[in-house]
Amino acid sequence: MRWPRQLMSLLFVLALLVGPPIVLLSLVGAPIQGWPTAAQAEEWVQNPLTEQTLTAALTIAAWLVWLLLAYTVTIRVLARLSATVSWLRRMPLPTPWQATAGGIAGAAVFGVSSHAIAAPPPPPTQPVAAGTLYEAGNLTPSDGDVLADAGISVAGGWLPRDVAEQVSAAAALVWLRRRRSYRPRPPGPPSREDSDLAPLPPTVAAVQAALANSTPPPTEPGAASAGSSLLDRPTVAGAFPRAGVGLTGLGAQDAARGLLVTSLLAGRHHPAVSVVVTRPVLAGLLGPTAETLGPRLPRLAVIDNLRQAAEFFSRDHPGRGLGRRDQAHRDTQEGTGQPGPTLIVDEASATDNADTLATLAITSAAVAVLGRWPAAETWQIDPSGRTHHQDGSGLAGLRMCVLSQITAIDLLTVIAHPDTAPPEPGTSGPSRNPALAGRTPQWEATAQDHPVRSGNDKRRVQLRVLGEATLLLDGHPVEIRRTAALQVLVFLAAHPDGADTRQLTHAIWPGLPRRSLTGRLYTTLSDLRATIRSTAGVTIIEHSDDRYRLDPTAVTVDLWHFHHAVRDATTTVATHATAWKAVIDAYPGDLAARRTWPWLDPVREATRRHVIDAHAALASASPDAREALAWLQAGIRIDPYNADLHTRAASALITLGDHDAADHIREGYTRRLAAAGIRPTDTADGTATLRDQPGIPTR
Known part of the structure; x- marks a missing residue:
């Protein structure tokens, strides 16, 4: 325990502050007993090194050392008090609603009888959407900071915990692939140049380390998994508007990247297309990397216009195309049909094909329009991923996964198909990667x-x-x-x-x-x-x-x-x-x-x-x-x-x-x-x- 050592340190400091003055005053007396007379000064000049003068010099030196110690302790105490006062000023105070709720809870605790009372079963939990760790519509502004602990914060974004767990699982799959596909070679020197031994992106390592150092949040029986991905739940209309939602604000692009990554990770459970995105949107989200990374992403369909999306629905979801709108609507409401892909389109495509988008939205897991969407609800996304109603009426009840461009590319790399470029002849074992050639690994x-x-x-x-x-x-x-x-x-x-x-x-x-x-x-x-x-x-x-x-x-x-x-x-x-x-x-x-x-x-x-x-x-x-x-x-x-x-x-x-x-x-x-x-x-x-x-x- 730390308190015995702290107590001993306090006693030692007090002894240093109190002990020397007591000793000096009892043995020598006050350091100054009046100013010297002219005769005493003349005598000191003629004979400076006397027993009396040496004693006075040592006494003055001892008092100076004690004053230096007292000054140091005083400065440290004042600094600690100043830091404590600053912390108390920054400490958030409960809002009136929280104070009222706390008072009611306290009254309930102190007023309960000793007899056991059977509590009624809790009401069913409403479905939640990707990136949420709370019931839809039950978020108050004062709760926002508390909910940050339910996810993983990384450089350039925030991920719900279950999305982070899927990233970790995908990273483990990468190494399992590498182990499975390795072909033994004749034994060589300890130095290896295998290109598939390259470490995974830094963001993936940060997610794995954060998961290893965190504790899973408790879940109630029957509650939806915290931050569960959209494609795992066909009935997400209670949290993510079925007609689609427009994304605006400083965090709109980051939220769209988070929706892209979340849906592709969830799509690993299904063989069908998980995300349908227009080409301009993908280029805007991933930058120049979209041309090389996009074709390697499984279950991603890149389209030029919304009319092309109909073929993905009819091919990957038979019987749920544009001509089967009523049946698709009933299957989706009853939860019997497989959820369709997530649609991410720009404002121009949505405006030009409003009827098509409205039809596709019925069988989609989610529809996101980058920009204002007059035909449906529009959310304003802040950089932390929290959603606000466009009219300023408050939070929309959904915190979305938000990722910067670099962070999203790092996470997409672990779920992308490996590069299919054929290796050079005779290089099935050691790599001929120029970046690794001639360099001895640090290990x-x-x-x-x-x-x-x-x-x-x-x-x-x-x-x-x-x-x-x-x-x-x-x-x-x-x-x-x-x-x-x-x-x-x-x-x-x-x-x-x-x-x-x-x-x-x-x-x-x-x-x-x-x-x-x-x-x-x-x-x-x-x-x-x-x-x-x-x-x-x-x-x-x-x-x-x-x-x-x-x-x-x-x-x-x-x-x-x-x-x-x-x-x-x-x-x-x-x-x-x-x-x-x-x-x-x-x-x-x-x-x-x-x-x-x-x-x-x-x-x-x-x-x-x-x-x-x-x-x-x-x-x-x-x-x-x-x-x-x-x-x-x-x-x-x-x-x-x-x-x-x-x-x-x-x-x-x-x-x-x-x-x-x-x-x-x-x-x-x-x-x-x-x-x-x-x-x-x-x-x-x-x-x-x-x-x-x-x-x-x-x-």
């Missing part, structure tokens, strides 16, 4: 800079990051109180050349301003150093020129041993099989297993691929088909989502004549993908693709 160690000692290493401190991350002293775990401190250790282990303050703060606290994180980093490092120093009596983190690194002479790191094993497998002149087995033996588990830090994925996948390469190489070099199969099965246990290993294992079983086992391994792989939320689909060229589904797990 790779070098034999010269980080020597690995033999088994009789006398260093007492060990850092294990392969598997469960643990710091050991003489084989016993050292308790690391702060999760951020453990993350610092793993990050420095993965970056043996060190990292500066900016790199550490951006990795551990992505998306937050650095000015607010430098002090937090220093506190974390100070606590970590103190823990290690008090436990082991050594300092394992070096700090020089604003760069932190692990001291290789004070700590052993299993990841560095693994890197050296990989390097030896590519440079040794001995039997390659022995070197490849050494790589496998040096890998007890995934890097920082069960940790979901956003920066981990590229390093973790690069490390895993070295082990997969070793298993595939041993299987290819083995003259015994059963031994080769055993190595392939061991590789599958390392990465159960890799398609190439499963294909090789099935082929090995067919070679051995065990067709039933080959079918079994194929079926098991299909079930594993289905459990992960994906399903393989054969294409014309015999390859396999993935279709997005919800519930993607992370490993």
